[in-house]
Each structure stands twice: as C-alpha cells, then as structure tokens.
Amino acid sequence: MIIIKTISRIRPGSKPNSSKAKFVFIPWVGDDYWLSVCNTIGYTILGALGVQLLIGFCGQVTLGHAAFIAVGAYTSTLLILEFPWPKFLMDLGLAYPFSIIIAGFVAGIWSVLFGLPSAKVKGFYLILTTMAAQFITVDFIITQYVAQIGGRGQAFSLPPGTIKIGPWIIDTDIKVYFMMIVLVIICVIAVANLLRSRAGRAWVAIRDNDISAEVMGINVVKYKLLAFFVAGFIGGIAGAFWISNLTAISPEHFPWFWSLWLVGVILIGGVGSIHGTIFGSIFMVVVIEVLQLAILPLADTYPKLLMDFLFIKEAAFGLAICAFMIFEPNGLAYRWWQIKNYFNLWPFSY
Amino acid sequence: MELFFMALTTGIMVGGIYALVALGWVLIYKCSGVLNLAMGELTLIGAYVSLSFYTMGVPFIASLLISLVIGFVLGILTERIFLDKLIGEPVLTVIMVTVGLSFFFKGTVEFIWGTDTRVFDPPVFSIEPIRLGLLVIGQVYLWSFLAAIILLIVFVSFFKYTRWGLAMQATADDEMAALSLGVSARFVYATAWAIAFMAAGVGGTLLGNINGLNISVGYLGLLVLPAVVLGGLNSIPGAIVGGIIIGILQNFCGAYLDRYFPGGVKEIAPFVFMAVFLLFKPYGLWGWDKIEDFNLFYTNNE
Numbered sequence: 001m002i003i004i005k006t007i008s009r010i011r012p013g014s015k016p017n018s019s020k021a022k023f024v025f026i027p028w029v030g031d032d033y034w035l036s037v038c039n040t041i042g043y044t045i046l047g048a049l050g051v052q053l054l055i056g057f058c059g060q061v062t063l064g065h066a067a068f069i070a071v072g073a074y075t076s077t078l079l080i081l082e083f084p085w086p087k088f089l090m091d092l093g094l095a096y097p098f099s100i101i102i103a104g105f106v107a108g109i110w111s112v113l114f115g116l117p118s119a120k121v122k123g124f125y126l127i128l129t130t131m132a133a134q135f136i137t138v139d140f141i142i143t144q145y146v147a148q149i150g151g152r153g154q155a156f157s158l159p160p161g162t163i164k165i166g167p168w169i170i171d172t173d174i175k176v177y178f179m180m181i182v183l184v185i186i187c188v189i190a191v192a193n194l195l196r197s198r199a200g201r202a203w204v205a206i207r208d209n210d211i212s213a214e215v216m217g218i219n220v221v222k223y224k225l226l227a228f229f230v231a232g233f234i235g236g237i238a239g240a241f242w243i244s245n246l247t248a249i250s251p252e253h254f255p256w257f258w259s260l261w262l263v264g265v266i267l268i269g270g271v272g273s274i275h276g277t278i279f280g281s282i283f284m285v286v287v288i289e290v291l292q293l294a295i296l297p298l299a300d301t302y303p304k305l306l307m308d309f310l311f312i313k314e315a316a317f318g319l320a321i322c323a324f325m326i327f328e329p330n331g332l333a334y335r336w337w338q339i340k341n342y343f344n345l346w347p348f349s350y
Numbered sequence: 351m352e353l354f355f356m357a358l359t360t361g362i363m364v365g366g367i368y369a370l371v372a373l374g375w376v377l378i379y380k381c382s383g384v385l386n387l388a389m390g391e392l393t394l395i396g397a398y399v400s401l402s403f404y405t406m407g408v409p410f411i412a413s414l415l416i417s418l419v420i421g422f423v424l425g426i427l428t429e430r431i432f433l434d435k436l437i438g439e440p441v442l443t444v445i446m447v448t449v450g451l452s453f454f455f456k457g458t459v460e461f462i463w464g465t466d467t468r469v470f471d472p473p474v475f476s477i478e479p480i481r482l483g484l485l486v487i488g489q490v491y492l493w494s495f496l497a498a499i500i501l502l503i504v505f506v507s508f509f510k511y512t513r514w515g516l517a518m519q520a521t522a523d524d525e526m527a528a529l530s531l532g533v534s535a536r537f538v539y540a541t542a543w544a545i546a547f548m549a550a551g552v553g554g555t556l557l558g559n560i561n562g563l564n565i566s567v568g569y570l571g572l573l574v575l576p577a578v579v580l581g582g583l584n585s586i587p588g589a590i591v592g593g594i595i596i597g598i599l600q601n602f603c604g605a606y607l608d609r610y611f612p613g614g615v616k617e618i619a620p621f622v623f624m625a626v627f628l629l630f631k632p633y634g635l636w637g638w639d640k641i642e643d644f645n646l647f648y649t650n651n652e
Contacts, residue, residue, distance in 0.1 A: 061442060063449075117625065121632045124385050124583075127445070128575055129628055132621040140618045144611070260449055267446050308461050315457025321450030325443050326435050 035173040037289055039245055042180035044281035046238035047258075048265045049187055049274075050231035055263065056272040057195060058227035059207030060118055061127050064134035065235055065262050067114075068107045070254035071137065072236025073243050074146050075103040077156050080163070082149070093164040096244075103240035104233040110137070111232020112225050119221040122210070134256050143251045157248035170244045183241055187234055192274055194230065203227055207272075257314070264321045270333025279332040287320065288313055355485055357605040358598060363491035364560070365597020366498035371553040372574040372581070372589035373505060374546030380522035380584050381542035384433060385445050388452035389550060390571030395455060396421050396551015397558040397567060398463050401470060410474045414555060421551040425544035433543065434536065456568060467564040474559055494556035501552055502590060505545065509586075514541060522584075569617070573600075576624035582637020591635070596620050 047069055054060045079099035089095055114133035118126055147156070163170045170176055194200050202223040205213035214220050243249055261284070269280020292309060299306040324331065371393060378386050396417045403413035432451060436444050475489040509515035514537075520528040521538040529535055550571065557567050574589075577596045581588025603619035 055442075061445075117629055121628050123441070124445070125579070125628050125632050128579060129625050131575070132625040135618055135621045136625075140614055144614065257453075260453070263446065264450070271442075308464075311457040311460040313457070314453045315461065318450040318453030318455070318457060322432055322447050322454065325439075325447045325450065326432070329439065329443055 032173050035177050036245075037285060039173060039176050039180050041281050041285045042177075042184050043238060043242050043245070044262070044265060044285055045184050045278055046187060046241060047235060048262045048269075048277045048281055049191055050234040050238070051262045052266045052271075052274065052277045053191060053203075053234070054227055054231045056266060056276070057200065057207060058203040058224060059210075060115070060122075060224060060227060061263075062130040062231070062259075063127050063256075063263060064114065064130035064132070064137070064259050065231070066254040066256065066258040067134045067137035068111045068232040068235035069239035069242070069258070070142055070251065071110045071232075072103040072107040072239030073246075073249050073254070074142060074156075074239075075106045075236065076100060076240035077158065077243055077249055078146075078149065079103070080158065081156065093166045093168070096163050096170075097165055100237055100240040104236040107236025107239065108229040108233035111228045111235065115225050115228030115232075118224045118228070131256075134259055138251055138254050138256075142254075147251055155248050155250040158243060160247075163244045163247075173245075176245050179244065180241065183237065187237065188274060188278075191230075191234070195274075199223060199226055261317065264317060266331075267321060268324045268331055270331025270336075273331070273333035275336055276331050276333035279336065283332060284317070284320070288316070291316055352484065353605050357601040359485055359487055360491060361598030361601035362594055363487070363495040363597070364557075364601065365594035366495040366502075367553045367556050367593075368570075368573055368577050368597050369590040369593030370498045370501055371550050371571060372577040372593040373502060373586060374549035374553075375574050375578050376581075376584060376586055376589040377518075377542045377549075378546050379578075380586075381518055382433070382437075382539040383441075383444075384448065385441065385583075386448045386546070387445060387575075388448045388455060389546075389574050390568035391452045391455035391459070392421075392547050392550035393554030393557065393571035394459050394565070394568045395424065395554075396547065397554030397563050398459055399551065400555045401468060401558060401563055402463075404470055404474070405468075410470075414552065417551045417555060418548045421547035422544045425547035426540045428547070429540045429543040433539065437539075456565070460565065465565055467562045468558075469562040470559055490560050494559060497552065497556060501549065505549065506586070508545075518542065573620050576620040576627075579624050579634055580627060582634030585634070585636035588634055588636040596623075599623060 047065065050068070051062060051065050054062045054065075076096070076099040079102060080095060083095075083099075085095045089098070114130060114137075117129045121129065150156075160171060161169055165179065168175060170179060195203075202213065202218045205216065205218055206220055206223060210220055239254075242253075246253065265280040265284050266277055267280070268283060269278070270276025291313070295305050295309065295312070305312070328334070371389060374392070375386055375389050378384050399420050400410075400413045400417035403416050404410055408416065428451065432447055433444070436447060475493050477489070479486045479488050480492060481487075509519055517528065517533045518538050518541060520531065520533055521535055525535060528538075554563075554567055554571065557563075557570055561567075573596060574593070577592035578589050579592070580595060581590070581592030600616055600620055604616035607615045607619070
C-alpha cells in the first residue's frame with residue numbers, strides 16, 4: 001500500500017500521451033490513476049475480509065459474497081436518496097455515515113438469512129447454497145425489484161454533494177482514498193481483535209472440526225451464524241463505501257464473478273490469515289493493472305487486445321488461481337511468514 | 351391445460367439436454383472425486399467449436415463430431431495439465447482450480463468469439479412445429495431431445511459393456527481395489543474429463559440451437575448443479591432424472607409464476623429449489639450420505 005502511494009507521489013501529473021488509442025480507451029495517465037488503483041485495492045480488502053472470516057476462520061465456504069456487498073450498496077444508496085433525514089443530520093453531514101452503518105446491519109441480517117442452511121449442510125452443499133444466494137439476491141431481487149424503486153430504471157445515480165461525511169463532500173479520488181484508509185484500518189483491527197476473542201476462537205474450532213467443537217460446548221449454529229453476520233456486515237460496509245467511488249450503481253457492479261474474485265483473492269493471499277487478505281488484494285489488483293500496462297504498447301498494432309481486455313483479465317485471473325493452487329497452495333502469506341522467520345533468525349538460521 | 355402440456359413437453363425436452371451435461375458432471379465426480387464448477391464453460395467451448403465449423407460450411411452432424419473430437423482432446427489436456435497435479439490435495443483446492451479453469455475458459459471463449467449472440471445460420475432444424483394431437487412441439491426441441499437421449503444411451507452402454515467403461519466403474523466404486531487389479535487411475539480420470547467435455551459440448555450445441563449462442567449458455571450449464579444435487583452427487587440415473595426434473599420445473603415456473611413475479615423467475619427457480627431441497631434432503635434422491643462428511647480443508651485419504 002505504502003509503496004503504491006509513493007509511486008503515486010513520484011508521478012506528478014504526467015502529460016496525456018499523444019497516441020490516440022491510449023487517449024480514447026484509458027483517460028487516466030497521471031496521478032489519479034494510481035489513486036483509483038489504491039481505492040480498488042481498499043474495496044477488495046474490505047470485501048475479501050468478510051470472505052476470509054467465513055472461509056479462512058470459520059470454514060464456511062461462500063461463493064456469494066457479492067450479494068451482501070450489493071445489499072449494502074443498495075441499502076446505503078436508497079437511504080441517501082429516499083429516506084427523509086432530519087434537517088440537522090443533513091447539515092451535519094451524518095446521513096452517509098449513518099447509512100453505512102445501517103447498510104452493514106441490513107447486509108449482515110441478509111447474510112444470516114442465507115447462512116441459516118449452514119446449520120444443516122456443510123462443505124460442497126453450502127457452496128451451492130451461497131451460490132443460490134448470489135443468483136437470488138442480485139439477479140432476481142435487486143435487478144427486478146430493488147433497482148426499480150423510484151422509477152429510475154436500472155442505474156441509481158447519486159447526485160453530486162449527497163455523499164458527505166461531516167463537512168467533507170466525497171467527490172474526488174483523494175477523498176475516497178482517505179475514507180478507504182480509515183475504513184480498512186477500522187475493519188482490519190476489528191476483525192483481528194475479534195479473532196482473539198471468544199467468538200474468534202470458537203470459529204477456528206468449528207473450522208478445524210465442528211464435531212469436537214460441539215463436544216467442547218461451543219454452540220456451533222450460533223457461532224456459524226455470527227460469522228455470517230460479521231462477514232455480511234463488513235461486506236455491507238464495503239458496498240456502502242464503494243458507492244462513493246461509483247456515484248452510479250447498477251446490479252452489474254455485483255456479478256457472480258466478483259464473488260469468485262474475492263474467494264480467489266484470499267486463496268492467492270493465503271487462507272486463514274489477515275495478512276493474506278491484504279497481500280492477495282494488492283497482488284491481484286496490481287497484477288491486473290500491470291497486465292493492462294503491458295498490453296498498452298501492443299494496442300496500436302492489435303486494438304482487439306484493449307477492447308477485449310476484460311476477457312484477458314478473466315482468463316489471467318483463472319490461470320493465476322490455478323497456478324497458485326498448484327504451485328503455492330499456502331498463498332502469499334506463507335512466503336511472508338518465511339521471509340519474516342528468515343530475518344528473525346538471521347544470521348544463524350539453525 | 352394446453353399451457354400445462356406445453357410446459358411439460360418443453361421441460362422434458364430441455365431437461366434431456368441438462369441430463370446429458372449432468373451426466374458428464376457426475377462422471378467426473380464419481381471417477382475422480384472432483385467437484386467441478388466449470389461445467390458451464392465446457393458447454394460453451396463445445397458449442398462455439400461446432401458453431402464455427404457449421405458456419406464454415408461443414409454439415410451439422412460433421413461439425414458436431416469435430417467438436418466431440420476437440421472436446422476429447424481438450425478434456426485429456428485439461429486433466430493432464432491441471433487436475434493431475436492435484437490428486438490428494440484438499441477438496442477446496444480442487445474446487446477452486448475448477449473455478450479458475452472456468453474463468454480461463456470463459457475469458458478465452460469471449461476473447462476468440464466475442465460476446466454477441468450468434469445463431470446457427472442457416473438454421474439446422476426447420477422452424478415448422480410438429481403437431482402430435484394436442485401438443486405442438488418445436489422441431490429444435492424434439493431433435494435436441496432425441497440427440498441427447500441417443501448420446502445418453504451411448505454413454506451408458508459405454509460404461510456397462512466396454513472394458514474401459516467397466517474400468518471406470520470399478521475405479522468409481524473402489525479406487526484401491528481397481529488399482530490393485532491393474533486399472534490405471536490416471537487413464538480413468540482423463541477419460542472421465544474427456545467424456546464430460548464431449549457431453550457438455552453436445553449439450554451446449556443443442557442449447558445454442560434453441561435460443562442462439564452467447565455467454566449465457568454457460569449459465570445454463572450451471573443448471574446442472576441443481577440437477578445433480580437433486581439426483582444425488584454420485585448417481586448417474588439420478589443425474590438423468592434430476593436434469594429432466596429441473597427442465598420441467600424451470601418451464602413450469604416460466605409458464606405459471608412469471609405473471610406474479612415478472613422477470614427472471616425461470617432462471618432463478620432451479621437455484622431456489624436447490625437451496626430449499628438441500629435443507630431437507632442434502633444427499634439427493636440416490637446419493638451416498640457419506641458425501642456430506644468431507645472436510646473441505648483437509649484430504650480425506652486417512
């Protein structure tokens with residue numbers, strides 16, 4: 001994160017490139033580009049944190065987390081657009097912060113609803129249930145009903161000035177960036193501390209062996225549902241945060257691909273490690289951006305490459321997951337641990 | 351009443367195609383224990399390959415056969431390159447590799463063929479419907495159903511009567527015993543993937559004939575998951591019955607529920623049904639109940 005931030009500083013507003021293809025397709029050459037990359041990383045961290053909690057710490061594999069992010073985003077948007085906030089709250093700029101918290105709660109409850117089957121099923125069957133959650137929530141309920149509220153058609157656009165925290169109107173990448181930093185730090189610290197608490201220990205026990213966890217007196221169903229709630233809560237916050245960057249949301253922003261992407265992020269980063277979530281997010285986002293930069297010089301000769309970059313991105317993501325699963329199943333966090341140990345023991349490593 | 355019969359026949363016909371794809375899924379699971387989430391993309395690959403050959407002027411049957419051959423080769427390659435290295439790894443790892451594969455295939459297909467809807471041109475089957483008493487059936491549905499049934503029979507007799515099929519059955523039943531009798535497990539895994547690719551490719555081609563071919567055919571390939579859950583993950587008759595039931599359910603929901611819940615009821619219904627069904631009977635109609643026991647994070651060899 002810090003490295004990227006410094007990169008963004010040492011590249012002060014470079015001139016737009018003369019090449020026409022670059023100008024048309026990517027109007028970003030400059031400082032703001034790296035800031036927006038950072039924002040994407042932050043969003044990915046927030047989303048993947050909930051997935052990490054569910055998969056890595058509680059052992060409940062979810063392939064439908066984008067649904068809960070979508071619920072958070074839509075709750076927050078609807079609250080801002082439709083809810084009659086009291087005048088003094090609007091003046092103080094508290095509408096958006098409140099809506100973030102409410103979005104977290106709504107997404108958490110929605111998540112618990114789809115976590116209920118985890119009381120009965122596990123393993124592959126739970127994967128299928130969470131998949132169903134994605135299709136039911138995003139492709140049906142949100143697309144068909146929620147997105148129609150207010151008769152705006154598919155996309156909800158947030159008028160400028162509505163996203164306001166206290167005196168600051170969040171309208172530029174740099175403001176989104178600082179908001180992202182604050183949210184990521186709060187959420188990471190909260191989850192890290194939660195994992196050291198009674199609930200966290202119970203989750204790890206359930207992950208390792210749910211039968212012995214039950215024998216030890218842990219209420220398995222209660223803690224599984226708690227894990228779903230916390231994961232959904234963080235997902236809702238991620239969604240509510242992301243509307244500040246999108247300024248117009250539609251169901252296409254939360255496809256099934258995004259759920260799988262988040263799972264891929266934690267697998268690449270390392271399952272069962274908060275460092276892993278952060279490493280994985282940085283790695284995936286940066287790799288995709290670097291891929292894009294590498295393709296840019298080729299774009300003049302092969303314009304198809306840039307037009308179809310989305311597909312190249314998908315294929316590259318797929319290959320990256322396969323390669324990591326085959327060659328580095330412990331993820332980046334394991335390498336981090338090895339490096340840390342090497343320096344801890346240096347110079348006498350044995 | 352006419353609506354009822356229409357939905358029923360269309361459901362059975364489309365369900366036959368789902369059954370074919372579901373057969374491939376169950377085969378991979380039975381033989382190698384891989385829970386495959388890339389089935390939708392396998393249907394896409396076969397469908398696009400046969401479509402390209404058909405638009406080049408190759409007769410339909412011949413292009414279908416070419417797509418079968420290419421599917422066979424791709425299946426063996428996929429197994430050798432990706433899945434072969436994962437024998438003995440935790441279940442979650444293998445599942446996520448198939449997810450990665452699905453992205454890889456999907457991205458490649460979209461890159462090569464684009465995302466526009468393509469149709470088989472000139473149409474393979476005549477648009478003129480066939481009337482059987484009260485029933486009016488589109489020719490596409492009827493021929494697709496027949497083709498799916500013929501392939502199902504071919505595959506099932508392959509398992510029952512050929513040496514290789516028996517080897518696959520033996521491996522699925524007890525891997526250790528089969529290994530000690532000289533069955534090559536690697537051969538069986540590769541064959542299972544090859545057959546799954548072939549079945550999915552034919553299924554995709556037939557589905558593409560019905561509504562035109564685009565990426566959403568891959569989503570139809572995902573419908574095999576409700577089908578196999580319904581039938582039990584490791585039962586071949588279960589997959590066939592499950593596929594047909596899902597086809598019927600989908601068309602009934604489209605016919606009757608669409609006016610109360612406009613929009614995508616038809617696409618969502620199988621998944622809603624699956625989520626509810628899992629709560630009451632997670633092993634499906636004919637599955638083993640021990641499937642539920644596996645832990646995703648550790649190997650199950652001990």
